[in-house]
Amino acid sequence: MSFDEIIDRFGTHSVKWDMMEPIYGVPAKDGIAMWVADMDFRPPQCVSDALVKMNDMGVYGYYGDDAAYLDAIRWWMKERHGWSVERNEIFTTHGLVNGTAMCVDAFTKAGDGVVLMTPVYHAFAKVIKAAGREVVECQLAQNDGRYEMDFDAWDAQMKGHETMFILCSPHNPGGRVWTRDELQGVADFCKRHDLILVSDEIHHDLVFAGNTHIPMANVDASIMNRLVMMTATTKTFNIAGSHSGNVIIPDPDLRANFAGRMAALGLSPNSFGLFMAEAAYSPEGAAWVDDLVVYLDGNRKLLDTAIANIPGLASMELEATYLSWVDFSGTGMAREEFTKRVEQGARIAVNHGPTFGTGGENYLRFNIATPRARVQEACERLADAFSDLQ
Secondary structure: OOOOOOOOOOOOOOHHHHOHHHHHOOOOOOOEEOOOOOOOOOOOHHHHHHHHHHHHHOOOOOOOOOHHHHHHHHHHHHHHHOOOOOHHHEEEEOHHHHHHHHHHHHHOOOOOEEEEEEOOOHHHHHHHHHOOOEEEEEEOEEOOOOEEOOHHHHHHHOOOOEEEEEEEOOOOOOOOOOOHHHHHHHHHHHHHOOOEEEEEOOOOOOEOOOOOOOOHHHOOHHHHHHEEEEEOOHHHHOOHHHOOEEEEOOOHHHHHHHHHHHHHOOOOOOHHHHHHHHHHOOHHHHHHHHHHHHHHHHHHHHHHHHHHOOOOOEEOOOOEOOEEEEEOHHHOOOHHHHHHHHHHHOOEEOEEHHHHOOOOOOEEEEEOOOOHHHHHHHHHHHHHHOHHHO
16 A cells, blocks of 8 residues: 555544544644544555455454454564463453553542653543542653653652552653663552553554564563553554554453453443454554554654754654654744644644643644655645744
């Protein structure tokens, strides 16, 4: 397939495109949607073929005998990430926002503190607050425009009511691929403060050359009794609408607790997501991902070059993900001003930095997983919208 193909997603119930104008005021007629984290690419042919096969069979009943599905997950994690997973460790949730909410429900109680490294994926804070827990923001430090963990500062923040730490690895929105030492630091922090560690690794397949993602499960055997891993096909293969994700729990006591909450809420996955995931986690899917990452890297370089040529703007160097985190603080503009220039001047819909928590105030997040011609157009519009600075 060609990632350069322009696919018209308007009128398809696409949140990213059909809600761009109602939410951001960016006109549908010529706006560019660079906000919601899904891609404007078709998934690999093997995924589409799986859906065609379902359609040809023509009966959409309950899914059973999930051994092949579970083994596809196990194969992928071992083949792509060097991580051994057993069938009985895998729970399938309705995506990883649901997986996060289930972890909060199963492993914390009302009033507990849940630690986030901010700025970070905005849905975490939403589900924590909705569940009646407290969001504890531990702000990432910056060193030469690169996010780093500040455990000394975070240790000083702890009040004793915290019971969970949610790690985003690789990091969204900063694009960091955490090193083994950093991940060990997270493990040690969770041991010091007796925290359940939930590691959301949904972007783990979208890592650029020169960086290596390390699954938290491979970092420290002594944290297995407090570790919950979360992965999904949805970001990797652009099938977010399937709403499927995996919560993988090595410890039997934690598994029993989680299984109890799943049963109490009557949760079970939809068959479409399972068929798609099994097809995606295959050699054909792997080859497609390899090509995708190379293409995304080209988009990353294109946007970074354009941002670097606009005085006052700086994009954080992405090591992973397709979500560019752009700092506008150097312009000296108020947040309302630079956001207006991007959305009304350049006609680009983007995610607003403050929604990601403390540290995101002067940022906007750009989704670069779209055909390169659109990224080029966005670059030209941004240059024009800030032309008075050049």
